Amino acid sequence: MRINHPLVGSMVALITPMLEDGSVDFNALKTLVDFHVDSGTKAIVSMGTTGESATLNHDEHVEVMQKTVEFAQGRIAIIAGTGANSTTEAIELTQAAKDIGADFCLLVTPYYNKPTQEGLYQHYKAIAEAVDIDQILYNVPGRTAVDLSVDTAVRLSTIDNIIGIKDATGDLKVAQALISQCPEGFLLYSGDDATAVEFILMGGHGGISVSANVAPKQVSDAYNAAMNNDRNLAESINEKLSDLHQHLFVESNPIPVKWALHKMGKCESGIRLPLTKLSQQFQIILQQDLSSLGVISK
Template identity: 75%
Template sequence: MMRINHSLTGSMVALITPMFDNGSVDFASLEALVEFHIESGTKAIISMGTTGESATLNQKEHIEVMRKTIGFSNKRIAIIAGTGANSTSEAIELTQAAKEIGADACLLVTPYYNKPTQEGLFQHYKLIAETVDIDQILYNVPGRTAVDLLPETIVRLSSISNIIGVKDATGDLTVAKTLIDNCPEDFLLYSGDDATAIEFILMGGHGGISVTANVAPKALSQAYEAAYNDDKTGAQGYDKPLANLHKNLFIESNPIPVKWAMHKMGKCESGIRLPLTKLSQQARVVLERDLSNLGVM
């Protein structure tokens, strides 16, 4: 049986977790954001990924945000739960919780900080997949985790039936080509780098998990759909106006800029949790210019 789930192709948003200025989660704004993405054509929401500040919420809060997001969606859009951790046992607990509350799949970042070997990474993901019967997507972002899940390890893991894909956030299109050439045809390949996502999908990728999609979900959905259907001109046409945003949403550490952008768009308050801080004044000038040029502020 082919693993490709076409509801999990195209533009998928790495959703922010909206917060009040005191740092508590703003569930009313979260519900409004779910509606915003359903209306804009986003294909799936990633709840509690890096952009959702998974690193600053405790486990109880983490599960509650996922639960609320699943409830707000009411099965109208796929919800992928971020359940990665640097402890294999904790990742299993979060993944099991995600299954119990009805997530469609889980996204599991590589175990950060402790720098496992490639064999350690393989055994980590293998055990989670064997323990929890839910579709699982690998997530490689070495710039944040200090560990690189190499293509040969991803290929090994792709033979496990409920490991259905990978989010590659290296921004290295030679890695994308290696994955496209060597992974099974039914293994989902996602870009995690907004600046190179269109090229990744045109090469044979299935979609992208995007920070920019928080701000411009409709345009990005159109761009990714065009790329997925091999319409290079259309994809580049939709994506070109977003080029500065792709870059400037990382002018400071993600999700600092995107949370400020969403605040300026009137989608949420400006709350963010330490050790993250609000966007600096000099960066605000740059980002607010981009938002103004797009007509979203």
């Protein structure tokens, strides 16, 4: 069911731009925020997976969120990535996000320690009770080694300030189960670019996209068409993005998307170990995608 909410449509999982020495490039961050405001993106996720949250320390994590809020100046919603595999740390980051003025928080499932479904429920419940800010669940089992079940998501959806879920499984059967079982008004987002348009056409409310870093207007147009139930238009726009959706994952995210944005002149090529710059063999492929989309000159 379509709903009226500020967080409906295309949202970007923003990179954290870095200089060659790996330090955060705040000038480039401001440029990227302005880019998304101008391109019709509905919200920016700061410090998610694509933002290299795993390699920034606590102070850096908070500073990037704070600067993103500052640069946005209320022109675009900011969703702070505040998940952690420690419930205490997740609460601290979520409180920090609230204190700096973030609009919402996105909380990835605790990674590596592989909690049970009851552990996941208690984790999210504890954060929701500790910090009075609207929160979005984030399930990406391909990275975390734990899968938030549909039953647990539905159970969590009854908590007042847990307002939605980002599902990055890419499994449309999971999407259909969430759409059919979650209560009306609970926000359902795709976190998988390749299947996002179909997810929205099925009844989802938008997507949190990696591809939107590179082609924000095209992704926004595709999602808006899907939200309007215009399958032909949505699929036509998305078809032009299909190679980009695939090739931004030829190596671990955000390696390809940071290279693409550097090629577009949006940032330097800095990235932090253990991530490395995009391999030469994939640069040629991705450059062809950027040329065909018209975001770089041929």
